[in-house]
Amino acid sequence: MTFPFTANSLVKDIVNELPKTSDVFKKNRIDFCCGGNIRLSQAVSQHGLDIDVLLDELKVVFDKYINAEKDIEVWTDSDSNTIIDHVIQNYHRVSEEELRNLSPYVTKVSRVHGDNHPELLKVNELFFEFKKELIEHMEKEEAVVFPLIRQLEEGTVPNREEAIQMIIELEKEHDHAGEVLRQIREVTSDFALPLDACGTYRLVYARLEALEGLTFMHVHLENNILFPRYI
Structure with a gap:
């Protein structure tokens, strides 16, 4: 394009x-x-x-x-190390940047419009819960689980069952992140904007929806392509 x-x-x-x-x-x-x-x-x-x-x-x-936005189906034929590197660069780093940059907008909109639109106070609460958990999740992936997956790929992992259990725990964390995003979508009525929404209000809803899409693609790559190779 x-x-x-x-x-x-x-x-x-x-x-x-x-x-x-x-x-x-x-x-x-x-x-x-x-x-x-x-x-x-x-x-x-x-x-x-x-x-x-x-x-x-x-x-x-x-x-x-x-x-x-590129079609990620190509990753089904990629080796695990390539997928891990792609996830770190295109999902972890991008998500970290977006969470950092979006935070002040979410706080501002909830502070300015929260009295008239109390759902924004809940959005603020859910967003920062999501931010904290996703950052911790990505740190654990990079520091612990991805190195174990690389060892599984090489056949050098010291404890295969323990490594697989940690992958299963990541999937559970993915489920919880998806639930928080579902609650954000529910409380915003599918990101429906009120008539008095200002530009920043609109921006927050648009970027929250984009963050949802980014997270779903991140989870798809791991849950549906990378993790099933070892579970």
């Missing part, structure tokens, strides 16, 4: 099409919420920025998105 944004693109349209670009605008102090109805060239001019540099930053986000 060709990079779709130009200097004539509206800031709000860029964020609507690819919500993670909001991080680029926030870093460059460009208002993508209330002041987003202007062309990128105008926003650049207002802030004394370089249009080519900003477009390059937006393209980095776009390229990550395209890579994440």
Whole structure:
């Protein structure tokens, strides 16, 4: 897919099409919420920025998105070490970055709109529960379980049954993460936006839904392709 944004693109349209670009605008102090109805060239001019540099930053986000959307069925024929490396680079690192960047938006929306939309207080609670557990889960995968899987692949694992049991525990953690995401979707009525939703409110719902999709693909690679080779 060709990079779709130009200097004539509206800031709000860029964020609507690819919500993670909001991080680029926030870093460059460009208002993508209330002041987003202007062309990128105008926003650049207002802030004394370089249009080519900003477009390059937006393209980095776009390229990550395209890579994440590629058909992963190809991984069924890949060796386990390749899959593990792919998961770490394209799911662990990406999820860590998104959890870190999304956190202040979730907190802000719940603080500003929580009185009128109390479901946002629950979203805030569930999001930070999910964030804590997923980060711990990914750390355990990288520090303990993935090295064991590499040893299983090589036939050098010291205790095969213990290694398999740890893989089963990861699957249970996946189930719980999926349940938290289900609760977020339920409490937001499938990310339905109220009439008074501001740009940041919309951004949070769009990125939460994208995070859900990223997590489901992460779990799919492990539960349905990698783990069954050893369980």
